[in-house]
Amino acid sequence: MQPFTTLTGIAAPLPQPNVDTDKIIPARFLKTILRTGLGKNLFDTLRYRPDGSENPDFILNREPYRKAEILIAGPNFGCGSSREHAPWALLDFGIRCVIAPDFADIFFNNCFKNGILPIKLPQEVCDALLADAELGANARLTVDLERQVVVRPNGEEIRFEVDPFRKHCLLNGLDDIGQTMAHAPKIDAFETRRRAEQPWL
Amino acid sequence: MAETRPRTLFDKIWDSHVVERLPDGTCLLYIDRHLVHEVTSPQAFEGLRMAGRQVRRPDATFAVADHNVPTSDRSAGIAEPESRIQVETLEKNVAEFGVPYFPLLDARQGIVHIVGPEQGISQPGMTIVCGDSHTSTHGALGALAFGIGTSEVEHVLATQTLLQKPAKNMLVRVDGALPLGCTAKDIILAIIGRIGTAGGTGHVIEYAGEAIRALDMAGRMTICNMSIEGGARAGLIAPDETTFAYIKGRPHAPKGEAWDRAVAWWKSLPSDEGASYDTTIVINAPDIVPLVTWGTSPEDVVPVTGAVPDPANESSEARRAAKQRMLDYMGLTPGQRMQDIAVDVVFIGSCTNGRIEDIRAAAAVAKGRKVVSGVRAMVVPGSGLVKEAAEAEGLDKVLIEAGFEWREAGCSMCLGMNPDQLKPGQRCASTSNRNFEGRQGPGGRTHLMSPAMAAAAAVTGRLTDVRELAR
Numbered sequence A: 001m002q003p004f005t006t007l008t009g010i011a012a013p014l015p016q017p018n019v020d021t022d023k024i025i026p027a028r029f030l031k032t033i034l035r036t037g038l039g040k041n042l043f044d045t046l047r048y049r050p051d052g053s054e055n056p057d058f059i060l061n062r063e064p065y066r067k068a069e070i071l072i073a074g075p076n077f078g079c080g081s082s083r084e085h086a087p088w089a090l091l092d093f094g095i096r097c098v099i100a101p102d103f104a105d106i107f108f109n110n111c112f113k114n115g116i117l118p119i120k121l122p123q124e125v126c127d128a129l130l131a132d133a134e135l136g137a138n139a140r141l142t143v144d145l146e147r148q149v150v151v152r153p154n155g156e157e158i159r160f161e162v163d164p165f166r167k168h169c170l171l172n173g174l175d176d177i178g179q180t181m182a183h184a185p186k187i188d189a190f191e192t193r194r195r196a197e198q199p200w201l
Numbered sequence B: 001m002a003e004t005r006p007r008t009l010f011d012k013i014w015d016s017h018v019v020e021r022l023p024d025g026t027c028l029l030y031i032d033r034h035l036v037h038e039v040t041s042p043q044a045f046e047g048l049r050m051a052g053r054q055v056r057r058p059d060a061t062f063a064v065a066d067h068n069v070p071t072s073d074r075s076a077g078i079a080e081p082e083s084r085i086q087v088e089t090l091e092k093n094v095a096e097f098g099v100p101y102f103p104l105l106d107a108r109q110g111i112v113h114i115v116g117p118e119q120g121i122s123q124p125g126m127t128i129v130c131g132d133s134h135t136s137t138h139g140a141l142g143a144l145a146f147g148i149g150t151s152e153v154e155h156v157l158a159t160q161t162l163l164q165k166p167a168k169n170m171l172v173r174v175d176g177a178l179p180l181g182c183t184a185k186d187i188i189l190a191i192i193g194r195i196g197t198a199g200g201t202g203h204v205i206e207y208a209g210e211a212i213r214a215l216d217m218a219g220r221m222t223i224c225n226m227s228i229e230g231g232a233r234a235g236l237i238a239p240d241e242t243t244f245a246y247i248k249g250r251p252h253a254p255k256g257e258a259w260d261r262a263v264a265w266w267k268s269l270p271s272d273e274g275a276s277y278d279t280t281i282v283i284n285a286p287d288i289v290p291l292v293t294w295g296t297s298p299e300d301v302v303p304v305t306g307a308v309p310d311p312a313n314e315s316s317e318a319r320r321a322a323k324q325r326m327l328d329y330m331g332l333t334p335g336q337r338m339q340d341i342a343v344d345v346v347f348i349g350s351c352t353n354g355r356i357e358d359i360r361a362a363a364a365v366a367k368g369r370k371v372v373s374g375v376r377a378m379v380v381p382g383s384g385l386v387k388e389a390a391e392a393e394g395l396d397k398v399l400i401e402a403g404f405e406w407r408e409a410g411c412s413m414c415l416g417m418n419p420d421q422l423k424p425g426q427r428c429a430s431t432s433n434r435n436f437e438g439r440q441g442p443g444g445r446t447h448l449m450s451p452a453m454a455a456a457a458a459v460t461g462r463l464t465d466v467r468e469l470a471r
């Protein structure tokens, strides 16, 4: 996993509420057996018209947002299915940070596993960041995970919370499995006790 | 354990599965059963292969292909190349890693959340995961069951554990008796209508109360299934005699002395008297009416006897705009009577409503009636065994006679990954769980409802109060 330390980039505003995982990546694109290549179908139904041409009104089809690395989203972002294809599609497009008032649980978890930082900030703060994002290329945001701050174009710093363990993993690009493997003796002991006490499990 | 405070069902299952508690409160949680399907697993197996890892407990892992499979005759294999590759990849992976698998032509094949309970794989007190958000379904048996992403699928395959923070407890109590003509689907739609699609975020919902206790296992599964539409990763119903009777004798259920020990433990699981919940919601069952959705979020519910709501009544500009967008997408106008809305397609199936009880309910409405000409109505059993059971009861004949298509088991038009898709602008009365834009096919319009109501829509050609057909 690519570590996440500091990111300075263009932020795209996508304020609509309840953007579900079917919107992020529709089911018909889940037939892949790879993690990569989903970026072209990110937000497919919003991004393309029925004839396949780009919808010029959609934010990621406009300059400079084609190169957005940060997404400022609405409440309950990522609700719906557990498909990790949603963060994979975001990542493949180039988005490494999503800021929203709140997220659906599974999507939120899935982001951390893929080197994407999801940040929860109150709606008023998101509104200010949305206004910044509207300014386009002149208004890059900086996300500093080490210091846990988002730096607005005017220099104002906004603090955000992040789980310490997840922060550690993101900063160092650590894979959970390797870390859990270190607890293997405890898992063995648990299983041995289980087999004796509740053999049907 | 020196635990004396009254605990909830969730607390008890959680506590009994903690392998290790890390300093920040994150727990390494042991996973009893892992269900695997073709869409969210290929990258996980690939990850294992690349790291030279094994599946830690193939005996606790079960695989089946469901999302992507055709529901027409499959004896000649899968025609669509990408779907075929995905299913073949699963078959290759289960063979390589020694994971039990129900092949496509096996009667036990079906939607993973129908198959788990049906085979007795899902049992009370277990932790159950699957790379699919509707894993919440298995909570109906009193198991802590939730959906995970592909990285977590890989994590469970390799370690049989997950790193998790405990969820908050939410109690949804449904008091009193459910009126005639209403079903478990109406209960859960009423709940989601009340709490909203983010209402359960961060929580596990325990469903309790007289109306829940009175439900059979199929109804309980319908309720727990849609916990995720209420924002909760898991739903739970305390195991009771109904649960035990359902599990007894199933292929993977405990047998002999193990059965007695298991039941004794299961009886200790229900929440203790005085256990506290972070949030409590009370719903009065006698007030529930048959419900349908009008918008593109499962919280957009109205009584079938009601009308399309007016966005002007929303509290903020953002909400007005969001609701207006939904109306435009759905092709509806404020004030329009729900029962005047004509449908093009009817879909009866999915892990929400694809069990034998659901097919019986649909057949009861279809019997002696005809699907309106121009309407495509399909019934997709949740598993091959559900299909066989329905055929043994002659339900297939009743449905085919009425003009329904009778298909092979799978997810089908619930998410339209296989050829079963809506065309742009088509309107569907569906027993599935999500009415998101494009969920059942690009541009498709979905109204969620119970199987009886969907069957009623098929025979009248419009959204219909099933209670009127009963008169």
Ligand code: SF4
Binding pocket: B066, B067, B111, B112, B113, B132, B134, B350, B351, B352, B410, B411, B414, B415, B432, B433
């Ligand atoms: S039936 Fe629908 S909701 Fe259920 S597992 Fe399949 S796609 Fe998911």
